[in-house]
Amino acid sequence: MAEVLVYVDHVDGAVRKPTLELLTLARRVGEPVAVALGNGAGDTAATLAEHGAVKVLTHEAAEYADYLVVPKVEALQAAVEAVSPAAVLVPSSAEGKEIAARLALRIGSGIITDAVDLEAGDEGPVATQSVFAASFTTKSRVSKGTPVITVKPNSAAVEAAPAAGAVEALSVTFSDKATGTKVTARTPRESTGRPELTEAAIVVSGGRGVNGAENFSIIEALADSLGAAVGASRAAVDAGWYPHTNQVGQTGKSVSPQLYIASGISGAIQHRAGMQTSKTIVAINKDAEAPIFELVDYGVVGDLFDVVPALTEEIKARKG
Amino acid sequence: MSLRIVVTVKYVPDATGDRHFADDLTVDRDDVDGLLSELDEYAVEQALQISENSDDDVEVTVLTVGPEDAKDALRKALSMGADKAIHVEDDDLHGTDAIGTSLVLAKAIEKAGFDLVVSGMASTDGTMGVVPALLAERLGVPQVTLLSEVSVEDGTVKGRRDGDAASEQLEASLPAVVSVTDQSGEARYPSFKGIMAAKKKPVESWDLSDLDIEAEEVGLEGAYTVVDGAAERPARTAGTIVKDEGEGGKQLAEYLASQKFI
Ligand SMILES: Cc1cc2nc3c(=O)[nH]c(=O)nc-3n(C[C@H](O)[C@H](O)[C@H](O)COP(=O)(O)OP(=O)(O)OC[C@H]3O[C@@H](n4cnc5c(N)ncnc54)[C@H](O)[C@@H]3O)c2cc1C
Numbered sequence: 001m002a003e004v005l006v007y008v009d010h011v012d013g014a015v016r017k018p019t020l021e022l023l024t025l026a027r028r029v030g031e032p033v034a035v036a037l038g039n040g041a042g043d044t045a046a047t048l049a050e051h052g053a054v055k056v057l058t059h060e061a062a063e064y065a066d067y068l069v070v071p072k073v074e075a076l077q078a079a080v081e082a083v084s085p086a087a088v089l090v091p092s093s094a095e096g097k098e099i100a101a102r103l104a105l106r107i108g109s110g111i112i113t114d115a116v117d118l119e120a121g122d123e124g125p126v127a128t129q130s131v132f133a134a135s136f137t138t139k140s141r142v143s144k145g146t147p148v149i150t151v152k153p154n155s156a157a158v159e160a161a162p163a164a165g166a167v168e169a170l171s172v173t174f175s176d177k178a179t180g181t182k183v184t185a186r187t188p189r190e191s192t193g194r195p196e197l198t199e200a201a202i203v204v205s206g207g208r209g210v211n212g213a214e215n216f217s218i219i220e221a222l223a224d225s226l227g228a229a230v231g232a233s234r235a236a237v238d239a240g241w242y243p244h245t246n247q248v249g250q251t252g253k254s255v256s257p258q259l260y261i262a263s264g265i266s267g268a269i270q271h272r273a274g275m276q277t278s279k280t281i282v283a284i285n286k287d288a289e290a291p292i293f294e295l296v297d298y299g300v301v302g303d304l305f306d307v308v309p310a311l312t313e314e315i316k317a318r319k320g
Numbered sequence: 321m322s323l324r325i326v327v328t329v330k331y332v333p334d335a336t337g338d339r340h341f342a343d344d345l346t347v348d349r350d351d352v353d354g355l356l357s358e359l360d361e362y363a364v365e366q367a368l369q370i371s372e373n374s375d376d377d378v379e380v381t382v383l384t385v386g387p388e389d390a391k392d393a394l395r396k397a398l399s400m401g402a403d404k405a406i407h408v409e410d411d412d413l414h415g416t417d418a419i420g421t422s423l424v425l426a427k428a429i430e431k432a433g434f435d436l437v438v439s440g441m442a443s444t445d446g447t448m449g450v451v452p453a454l455l456a457e458r459l460g461v462p463q464v465t466l467l468s469e470v471s472v473e474d475g476t477v478k479g480r481r482d483g484d485a486a487s488e489q490l491e492a493s494l495p496a497v498v499s500v501t502d503q504s505g506e507a508r509y510p511s512f513k514g515i516m517a518a519k520k521k522p523v524e525s526w527d528l529s530d531l532d533i534e535a536e537e538v539g540l541e542g543a544y545t546v547v548d549g550a551a552e553r554p555a556r557t558a559g560t561i562v563k564d565e566g567e568g569g570k571q572l573a574e575y576l577a578s579q580k581f582i
């Protein structure tokens with residue numbers, strides 16, 4: 001069976017969930033070969049093997065952290081040349097898309113971004129995309145070269161599928177292009193202890209209706225009662241009430257959880273673009289005419305300062 | 321010294337309109353109003369600020385690849401304060417994908433001459449977020465992308481990139497390709513004076529032959545990707561809506577329990 005390259009997103013060897021989802025999708029189109037780069041690359045092998053990687057190509061070098069994007073493109077290019085895969089899959093993060101795009105150009109291939117599903121087709125992998133703020137679903141494929149496809153988080157269930165996961169050192173020579181953009185400082189984000197927004201099964205979001213940074217504590221309390229991630233609308237982020245990394249929508253994160261709860265959010269098209277594919281949508285808004293109610297499975301017309309704390313109490317009581 | 325900035329701006333269907341596909345599965349541009357992609361206003365703004373903060377002689381050129389109406393996007397950028405505009409227009413461009421778009425933009429940027437390219441973080445229609453990286457690859461210059469803060473001094477571009485795992489400070493020598501996010505600072509509104517002045521600013525029109533690009537390299541024929549089908553997402557079935565009369569929180573908890581979320 002043809003091999004499929006899977007780019008591994010990891011933090012010092014800890015593999016992030018979207019990569020495990022990619023391994024599931026990769027098995028539909030071939031045999032997954034994972035490519036792990038940078039500090040801790042070798043430590044990813046056991047997890048990747050458990051989830052179906054027949055081989056893990058690793059390379060550690062300071063360049064991956066010290067320079068932007070291009071070193072990773074060159075490593076992936078070396079992997080493509082070593083393996084001749086049937087496709088290359090990359091997680092759809094901002095960086096993942098840039099890596100994938102430059103790789104596609106280098107190897108003379110087309111690129112599809114933000115796939116939400118993938119299946120084998122007669123003429124190569126077929127990707128499902130959710131476009132125009134998730135109001136249309138398209139089926140596309142790459143018609144020239146080796147398909148390079150980026151896949152959104154939460155697009156597939158993670159399945160265990162033990163495989164050999166043989167570790168092989170990838171040989172990479174960096175060109176002078178690799179060191180063009182220097183990373184002169186890096187401030188890691190502090191962990192809140194809550195699930196990652198794009199990976200969470202439940203997301204609880206607040207908007208302009210929350211009316212102040214201090215009030216976000218009631219949104220956080222609801223999130224914590226459900227083990228959920230916290231999201232925010234751009235209005236709340238622009239007001240400085242919540243960090244931009246938590247923004248949901250077109251210019252923020254796109255999320256696709258089992259349950260999305262929006263409080264004090266009107267449901268503008270750009271917000272919908274980031275949450276419309278959630279399985280179950282719930283909204284609390286004091287305006288019965290708010291467009292978000294067009295999307296909901298369950299809506300409460302009411303003041304979030306009454307409804308949200310009452311809901312949190314009730315959840316805690318039920319959970320005991 | 322002088323600094324030549326090229327800002328890439330896309331003309332897109334209005335996101336608040338009823339966007340859909342034409343029979344050939346390209347974006348239907350006839351039924352929905354078009355406009356300058358809102359995220360490219362941030363790119364124009366940062367280019368103008370770089371120009372205003374510089375002691376050098378700076379020229380800001382706005383560039384679009386798009387149909388006849390795409391001139392509207394150029395006019396808007398000119399009325400914000402850009403100096404001149406280039407419109408690449410050719411019937412053979414219909415259906416061009418990201419790889420093809422980056423080819424046309426890169427050839428036009430090379431022909432125009434540049435020290436710095438400034439792009440938006442993503443278009444509001446395709447929303448791929450890949451064209452700036454593709455331009456850096458094609459032009460063979462550093463990419464300094466997705467910046468929420470940008471500055472240019474002494475032939476060096478610096479910026480801050482706020483990623484998922486970390487916030488990074490980046491630096492590269494010019495020439496370079498920059499893209500800016502909507503966190504980089506509100507875009508200015510064109511003033512009346514700006515709108516009047518824009519009418520007199522030069523807009524050049526180039527076609528594929530001006531850029532030595534063959535028709536087969538672009539458009540649907542030259543595309544590296546194919547769309548096989550597009551279906552409107554079924555409207556969500558009407559949900560249950562209750563009015564909070566003191567029991568809203570409890571009712572919602574009941575619903576969540578019935579769906580096994582609690
Ligand atoms: C290019 C572009 C990109 C954008 N990207 C994004 C994006 O990524 N994400 C995003 O969210 N937006 C984005 N926006 C902004 C978007 O258009 C809206 O302005 C934004 O989503 C509005 O946020 P909101 O719903 O919180 O605020 P509003 O629209 O002001 O809505 C507030 C809601 O809260 C309700 N409310 C007020 N008080 C209470 C209360 N006490 N109890 C209950 N309800 C209450 C009101 O009835 C109202 O419906 C973008 C815009 C542009 C132009």
Ligand SMILES: Cc1cc2nc3c(=O)[nH]c(=O)nc-3n(C[C@H](O)[C@H](O)[C@H](O)COP(=O)(O)OP(=O)(O)OC[C@H]3O[C@@H](n4cnc5c(N)ncnc54)[C@H](O)[C@@H]3O)c2cc1C
Pocket residue numbers: 110111112113131132140328329330331347357359360363383384385386416417418419421425438439440441442443444445446447448449450451452545
């Ligand atoms: C819904 C949809 C899905 C698509 N999916 C794919 C796909 O998976 N693969 C694919 O190859 N193509 C795809 N396309 C086509 C692709 O969007 C266009 O070819 C496009 O010109 C390049 O990508 P983008 O608009 O997403 O730009 P982005 O990469 O999101 O744009 C970033 C920046 O590049 C600049 N820019 C982009 N286009 C232009 C332009 N025409 N003129 C001037 N500046 C520009 C702007 O500064 C913009 O802010 C899709 C189009 C649509 C409408």
